[in-house]
Amino acid sequence: MYRSRIDRLLQIALPLLALLAAVIVLLILWFLWLESWPFIASGDLFNSNSWHPSESQYNLLPMVLGTLVTALGAVVLAAPLGLAAALFCRFYAPQPLARIYRWILELMAGIPSVVYGFWGLVVLVPMIARWQGPGTSILAGILVLTLMILPTASLLAEAALEKTPEHWIAGAYALGLNRWVMVRHLAIPHAYGGLLNALLLQAARALGETMAVLMVCGNIAVLPSSLFNPVRTLSANIALEMAYALDTHRAALYFSGLLLLLTVLLLVLGAGRLRQEYKHA
Amino acid sequence: MHSGLALRCDSRLLDRVAQTLLWLLAALVCGVFCWLLFDIVIEGGAGLSWSFLSQLPEDAGRAGGIASILVSTLAVLVVCLSVALPIGLGTAIWLAEYSDHLIVARWVRRSLQLLAGVPSIVIGLFGYAFFCRALGLGYSLLAGGLTLACMVLPLLVGALEAGLRAVPESLRQGAAALGLSQAGTLLYLLLPAAAPALIAGLILSVGRALAETAALLFTSGYVTRMPESLADSGRVLSVHIFDLTMNVAGGDHYAYTTALVLLGLLCAINALAKLAVRSIFSGKAERNEQVFSL
Numbered sequence: 002m003y004r005s006r007i008d009r010l011l012q013i014a015l016p017l018l019a020l021l022a023a024v025i026v027l028l029i030l031w032f033l034w035l036e037s038w039p040f041i042a043s044g045d046l047f048n049s050n051s052w053h054p055s056e057s058q059y060n061l062l063p064m065v066l067g068t069l070v071t072a073l074g075a076v077v078l079a080a081p082l083g084l085a086a087a088l089f090c091r092f093y094a095p096q097p098l099a100r101i102y103r104w105i106l107e108l109m110a111g112i113p114s115v116v117y118g119f120w121g122l123v124v125l126v127p128m129i130a131r132w133q134g135p136g137t138s139i140l141a142g143i144l145v146l147t148l149m150i151l152p153t154a155s156l157l158a159e160a161a162l163e164k165t166p167e168h169w170i171a172g173a174y175a176l177g178l179n180r181w182v183m184v185r186h187l188a189i190p191h192a193y194g195g196l197l198n199a200l201l202l203q204a205a206r207a208l209g210e211t212m213a214v215l216m217v218c219g220n221i222a223v224l225p226s227s228l229f230n231p232v233r234t235l236s237a238n239i240a241l242e243m244a245y246a247l248d249t250h251r252a253a254l255y256f257s258g259l260l261l262l263l264t265v266l267l268l269v270l271g272a273g274r275l276r277q278e279y280k281h282a
Numbered sequence: 283m284h285s286g287l288a289l290r291c292d293s294r295l296l297d298r299v300a301q302t303l304l305w306l307l308a309a310l311v312c313g314v315f316c317w318l319l320f321d322i323v324i325e326g327g328a329g330l331s332w333s334f335l336s337q338l339p340e341d342a343g344r345a346g347g348i349a350s351i352l353v354s355t356l357a358v359l360v361v362c363l364s365v366a367l368p369i370g371l372g373t374a375i376w377l378a379e380y381s382d383h384l385i386v387a388r389w390v391r392r393s394l395q396l397l398a399g400v401p402s403i404v405i406g407l408f409g410y411a412f413f414c415r416a417l418g419l420g421y422s423l424l425a426g427g428l429t430l431a432c433m434v435l436p437l438l439v440g441a442l443e444a445g446l447r448a449v450p451e452s453l454r455q456g457a458a459a460l461g462l463s464q465a466g467t468l469l470y471l472l473l474p475a476a477a478p479a480l481i482a483g484l485i486l487s488v489g490r491a492l493a494e495t496a497a498l499l500f501t502s503g504y505v506t507r508m509p510e511s512l513a514d515s516g517r518v519l520s521v522h523i524f525d526l527t528m529n530v531a532g533g534d535h536y537a538y539t540t541a542l543v544l545l546g547l548l549c550a551i552n553a554l555a556k557l558a559v560r561s562i563f564s565g566k567a568e569r570n571e572q573v574f575s576l
Contacts, residue, residue, distance in 0.1 A: 005463065007463065007465040008464045008465050011468070012380070012464075013374055015373075015380060016376055016380070016386075017372075018373050019372065019373040019376040019377065019381075019387075019390050021373075022370070022373040022390065022393075022435055022439060023390040023393040025397055025432050026393050026396050026400070027306075027407070028412065029404065029405070029408040029432075032408050032411045033408065035411075036407075036411050057403075080305075081307075082311060085303070085304050085306065085307035085308065085311075086308055086311050089304045089307070089308040090308075093300075093304050094308070101417075102312070105312060105315060107552075108315075108552070109315050109411050111489060111493070111548055111552055112493075112545065112548075113492070113494070113520055113548070114495065114496075115493075115520045115523050115543065116322070116523065116544065118524075118527075119524075119527050119541055120318050120322065120541075122527055123527070123534060123538075124317075124318075148314065153571050155311075179294055179295075180291050180300075180301075181293060181296045181301075181573055182296075182297075182299070202399075208393065208401070209399075209402070209403065210401070211401070211402065211496035212524060216527060225531075236401065236496070239403050240496060243406075243407070243500045244499075244500060255407060255411070256409070258284070258403065258404045258407040261401055261403070262400060262401065265400065265401055266399060266400070269396055269399035275393070
């Protein structure tokens, strides 16, 4: 009798806990919507020419562009590098070296973004400044973001490549195909879904990253004209101004957070859909 | 015949080129990483001492140590885990043991997947609106810890659920055959059997929480004083690194040393998680035997 009462309790408590965990995302969406409503209602979004919150000018375009450019640059750089590291680990490195290399990638993936940002600021930025001022720039942001998403990207890519059945590979070799032909025409096509999934997830991470870009991008809210210009991303904008923002200004920051959230959630959903589709294929 | 030979030579050459290129790129990635690591170990190691760990920060962090920052970090972690662990464990048990074939379970899983993707700055915005303002906690260690709990939950649930699912089905069947209650099975068989995986998941979540900065900027705050209660604002390690580099001129050396301390902690945590995971595989056979001898 006593036992079954505990069982009944568990049957009620566990789903409730799960429900609580599941509701957090909805809560986040609801609160972001609630807090950004004053800004959306004010209509300032469309009649502003620049970002000057003290004069009620809330043009988010420079920040949207900054976010997209840095994230896109990082993905374009990290995709081939990540694939190369994964292929190296899976097919080209001798077994012991591959294990060490994977361990290094795992360590890299665990480094906090604030450390990447810090290192970028004290090492990379002065190097770029010596080449072309002022140093804190889109380029620095792209490089630091690349460094940040690369380890996870290659670990995910490697996990995808590992799913190619061993006997397929053996079959390919038995047919006289050499390693590169096998990789190019069997392993990569077979892992396509997983690779794209990795790419989308890391793109989402790059879009949402704050610390790394905040520290190396210079944070000037003006449309940039070259790779060496400073830029401010949506996330950096929030981190910089939340401390003193009031009323519409704060609502505008919440709105940019909402924008960021929706973009990232779309990418994550897309990644999940991709994985599902390729699983059935 | 002739063209076939040419193709084979061609592809052999291609393989050679690919091999060289991949080795070079892999070395490049590894080289940059070693550069970063050595830079932080050498520059940071110069300032590392016992007094750095045990003194309070002075002059905005330009002098003194990081004692109060370590305490704040610990407090935030404790709050985070003591909230995330019950919810995470409950969710994981429900997902792994109770919810098969339920559509709701799919929704819970999807929701956690989305939560895992939410950028940390957005979690910070939510934490500020919900915990600091709506619940009236203000800038405090409590609010910071709760915000972090939302962030680590997906990782925690994922690891815990995987650990529970790795427990062999024979244990559950044996328990059911013996007429053990669900709660008894859970408490005496499944949780002990999955313990190493549960611990590994817990440790991973601590690592994730330690690495976080953006979500804490405007929830637990910047104050460097020694916190007296959970309602006080306090600065964690990662925020300290950020503040020293961006807002304090001449704080770079202390930022290096703080970064080294943070990396050291993360490495130790990573090694612990590895050890825990390894003991699952070594302990499995033994545990099964024990069960059968029951």
